[in-house]
Amino acid sequence: MTNGKRMLLGSFFQTFLGHHLAAWRYPETKTEEVTKLSLYKEIAEISEEGKFDFLFLADVLAHxxxxIAYTPQIRLEATTMAALASVTKDIGLVATLSTTFTHPYNVARQFATIDHLSGGRAAWNIVTTxxxxEAANFGLEEQLDHSLRYERADEFVQVTKKLWDSWEKDALLFDRENGIFLDEKKIHPIYHEGKYYKVRGPINIPRPPQGHPILVTASASEKGREFAAKHADILFxxxxxxxxxxxxVYNSIKQKVSAYGRNPEHFKIMPGIVPFVAKTEKEAREKFEQFQELILPQxxxxxxxxxxxxxxxxxxxDDHLPELKDVDQVNGEKGRFKLLSELAKERNYTIKELARYFVGTQGHLFIVGSGEQVADKLxxxxLNGAADGFNIKFPYFPxxxxDFVDHVIPVLQERGIVQTEYAGGNLRENLGLEYPVSQKLEV
Amino acid sequence: MTNGKRMLLGSFFQTFLGHHLAAWRYPETKTEEVTKLSLYKEIAEISEEGKFDFLFLADVLAHxxxxIAYTPQIRLEATTMAALASVTKDIGLVATLSTTFTHPYNVARQFATIDHLSGGRAAWNIVTTxxxxEAANFGLEEQLDHSLRYERADEFVQVTKKLWDSWEKDALLFDRENGIFLDEKKIHPIYHEGKYYKVRGPINIPRPPQGHPILVTASASEKGREFAAKHADILFxxxxxxxxxxxxVYNSIKQKVSAYGRNPEHFKIMPGIVPFVAKTEKEAREKFEQFQELILPQxxxxxxxxxxxxxxxxxxxDDHLPELKDVDQVNGEKGRFKLLSELAKERNYTIKELARYFVGTQGHLFIVGSGEQVADKLxxxxLNGAADGFNIKFPYFPxxxxDFVDHVIPVLQERGIVQTEYAGGNLRENLGLEYPVSQKLEV
Structure with missing residues (x-):
């Protein structure tokens, strides 16, 4: 039925208390725990109980x-994932860091550290900000141009991969008898000199258990998708x-991946969806309406x-949406731009209607229904080859x-479409991705 | 006896498997766990059992x-402290980040995150690298000049403090009824424009539980001590x-602190010491000799x-130490330079003798003896006003x-000189430091 493939599931969490903008007002949401480990630990534990493949922590560098008075925009930073590494066992840990405002030597070390401490469960969600x-917090009047950001990101990721490759995987010897801790011939400077970065290397951390931590990105632009096809393991x-x-969309992206000489089976495409799920469709619809009513009109x-x-x-x-820029001229997130402008035309939405739709879902597909109905949609x-899995954007936390683990997961498990146990390997193995061949760095 | 003051204790750990350079060869050292959470968790748990004030993770940006073949030089990165936040309850968490190769907006967010997730236990060990x-991993031919690094560090820390102050502590309202999440009048842009940084702010994380995470630094240079006296809470x-x-030394530093208009009681000076301790002096001496013999001659x-x-x-x-540079011309760590050059003169050491002393202790005071003897020395x-506490550099892990928790801590506790329980507050409260007054940032 599934051709031997299983549906991947990501548990998307951010410190907004839920993907619905009014989630924090919902009585069952643990709003007061917005900055507390207790909430994130609970989300992680329920997600691991549901055998999600990974937790995904988004990040943005300003509110x-x-x-801000009406919508939670608090974002804890990527180190949060290390805190969850020690209270989980099998689930992957995707943390977000920007290539525009960090340095590859630091980022390579951060993810190598999380990968070691979690036993091979680290993944980096690459953003260009x-x-x-956000740029104003880093001394810029305005953000760097979109294509410049991706050019820089491309070199940044090349450097981090070289750094992870700078230790061969069997470099450590621990030969107490002869006093030889490691084989120094298996550690290599990288001598990178590019347009944006000059990095001698090697890193001072052994090769991560996964070889390279898993690389994730989310982009709908041409440049962004080229970047993904070249570098990423997972595209949101x-x-x-x-x-x-x-x-x-799925097929066109997989073709790009093939064009880079990569096996498209080892590249996973995961759309985001927002599920409002309850025991029955009626209850789910009532819950959704309850959330929509909590949105302040302004x-x-x-x-x-x-x-x-x-x-x-x-x-x-009450006006309809005016003529917008061409998507190529947008310097922000092109994916949501496209979806929203198309939706407004298709459904003939007024500005108010589109805004209401947007604040409830933030532009993501949402499904309201029973566990059976949500499972059907996914x-x-x-099964029609439009997704390798989904990044589940829960409307409220925890x-x-x-709701999803109680109502949807058992249905998908019964259909044999998602895993019922973790396979017990590292994240890369569990996702069925290849161990990255190390680059020859000797000069 | 202690004038109401208690001795503070830091548990220094780094991923070198112990402070003695040959520690990794010692049979009881958990060498194979050098990159594993299990080892760091065990160190953290024993330290918390011994009521240490904090764990301290050093870091350096290259080996x-x-x-490298003979001495472990692996360094996991500062995110490690977040991993330990979720498996400890009371102990402080000091992580190291460099002001030279990071950005204040990122660092402010990292420590705010650890502070929130740990319930107010974060501390930042500020280094300038x-x-x-190390500089070669960040595109520089050689390291920036020592005084330039401190000028930059000074502005860097000013920016991070402004960012932590950019949220007033009672900004969050959680008013579900009226849909008001926070009081936006209590969140302020910082509009910092200095010589090195331009940062608009505010940060997108609420004020840390401690107001500011505790600031720690280690420096023996004039510039470094001025920096400490101006900014830090703890000096190693x-x-x-x-x-x-x-x-x-203690008195001269405390005078500098007073000169900045600060209360010297709220500034803690903690020398590093390396204890070789066992049940009896004889056993401790034997253990020390066993370690020294494990040092490879070359x-x-x-x-x-x-x-x-x-x-x-x-x-x-077999020669004696040649004439060295003046301490002011040294661009590296001035503290160890001073200690080593003085020691060589005092004890009339040959190069070989000084090297052997150095590799065993890395220039730190070491004490070999029974629990009683080590407790006496500390x-x-x-009690003579030469230290507010000590940063304990354990010879091997765990x-x-x-050894220290079994043999030294009970003696110090019996003498009423160290705590027998955590007071239950955040790190700042437990150390007896004042809550930082928030700067007025409105413009």
């Missing part, structure tokens, strides 16, 4: 001041509205304006994870 | 290629050879050369921590 208000996407479109248009890169406050909320995408 | 071979020092000298002179900033391989090992320094 939007406009709506989209917004001007924003699901288009139909399976047919999803399939077209919210949404500001958020929407940023994502469509156009100030919508100058129009009446299975349909998976209850949204509980 | 020395010369001796001393060596050329290298103990001179006598209590009298220790007292003189080691030591290279290590020593780096710390005295002079290539000693050109002399006979008490003498403490057994060296076990």
């Amino acid at each position: 939007n001041e406009e709506d 989209a917004h001007d208000h 996407t924003i699901a288009p509205s139909t399976v047919e479109e999803g399939k077209a 919210l949404g248009i500001g958020w929407l304006s940023r994502y469509v890169d156009h100030d919508l406050s100058q129009y009446s909320p 299975s349909e995408w998976f 209850g949204g994870v509980r | 020395n290629e010369e001796d 001393a060596h050329d071979h 020092t290298i103990a001179p050879s006598t209590v009298e000298e220790g007292k003189a 080691l030591g002179i290279g290590w020593l050369s780096r710390y005295v900033d002079h290539d000693l391989s050109q002399y006979s090992p 008490s003498e320094w403490f 057994g060296g921590v076990r």
Whole structure:
């Protein structure tokens, strides 16, 4: 039924208390624990109980001041994943770090450290940092140009891979008898000199258990998808509205991967979905309406304006969306831009309607229904070749994870479509990805 | 007896398997766990059992290629402390990050994250990164000049403090009823524009539980001590050879702290010591000799050369130390330089003798004896006003921590000189330090 493949599942968490913008007002959401380990530990434990492949921690380097009073925008930083490494056993740990405002030597060490301490469960979600208000925290008036960011990211990732390769995997000897700790011939400087970075190497941490930590990225732009096809193991996407479109996107990305001489089977495409799930469809719909009613009327248009890169406050909320920029001119997140502009046309939404849709889902496909119904929808995408799995964006924490694990996971497990136990290897092995061949660095 | 003060104790660990360079060859050392969480967790747990004030993780950004085959130089990175936050309850967590090769916005977020997740136990050991071979991993031919590094560090720390102050401590409201998550009037951009950094702020993480994470530094240079007196809560020092000298150093530093208008009682001076301890003096001496015999004969002179900033391989090992640079011209660690050059003169050591002393202790005061004897020595320094506590550099892991907790801690506890229980507050409260007043950042 699944051609021997299984559906991958990511447990997306961020410190916004849920993927629905009004989640923090919902009575069962543990809002007061927004900065506490207890909440993240609970999310991690429920996710591991549900045999999710990984936890995914998003990050952004500034908040939007406009709506900060009404929408939680707190982001704990990537080190959070190390804290979860010691309270979990099998689940992968995806942390986000920007290539634009860090240095590859530091980032290579951070992920090598998490990979060692977690026994091979580290993954890096590579971002280039989209917004001007983030750049302002690093001395820039406005963000670097989109294509420049990706050029830099490309070299950055090359350097980190060289650093992880700078120790051969059998370099450590521990020969107490003769006093030889390691074989120094198996450790190599990298002597990298590129356009943006000059790094001698080697790193001062042994090769990570996975060889390289898993590389993840999320981008819908041409440059971003080229970058993903060249470097990444997993691509997060924003699901288009139909399976047919999803399939077209899926196939076009897999072709890009093949064009880089890589096996497309070892590249996983995972759209984000927002599930509102309960015992019955009726209960799920009621819950969804309860969430939508918690959205303050004044919210949404500001958020929407940023994502469509156009100030919508100058129009009446009952107007239709004005003519927008061409997607190539957008310097922010191109994926959401595209989805939102297309959706507005298709459904003939007014600004208010689109804003309401947007704040509830942040532009992601959402599914409201019973466990059976949500499982059907996910299975349909998976079995029709439109996704290798999904990045589940829970509407609220930790209850949204509980709902999914109680109602959806057992159905998918019964259908033999997701794992019922962890295979017991490291993350790379569990995902069925190849061990990376080490580059020859001797000069 | 202790004038109401208690001796502070830091548990120094690094991924070198012990502070003695040959520690990894000792049969009881858990050498094979050098990159494993299990070892660090065990060290953390024994340290917490002994009621140490904090764990201290050193870091350096490169290894020395010369001796790498024979001496472990693996360094896991600062995120390790987040991994230990979730398996400990009360102990402080000091992690090292360099101001020279990171950005203040990132560092402020990293320590704010660890502080939140650990319930107020984070501390930052501020280093400026001393060596050329570290600089080469960040594109520099040689390290920035010593005084330039401290000028930059000064501005760096000012920026991080402003970022931690950018949220007032009662900004979060969680008013579900009215949909008001926080009071936006209590969050302030910092608009920092200095010589090295331009940072708009605010940070996107609430004020850390401790206000500011504890600031730690280790420096023996003039610039470094000025920096410490201005910014730090704790200074690690290298103990001179006598209590009298220790007292003189202690008093001179406390005067500097007063000169900055700060209360010297709220500034803690903690020399590093290496204890070889066992049930009896005889057993301790035997153990020490066993360790010294594990040092390979060819080691030591290279290590020593780096710390005295002079290539000693050109002399006979039986020669005495040649004329060295003036301490002001040394661009590396001035503290160890001073100690070693003074010691060589005082004791009339040959190069070989000094090297052997150095590789065993890395320039730190070491004490060999029974629990009672080690406790006597520490008490003498403490009660005579030469130290507020000690940074204990265990000779091997995890057994060296076990030895200290079994033999020394009970004696000090019985004398009422160290704590027998954690007070239950955050690290700042437990150390008796003041909550930092928030800067007014409104513009």
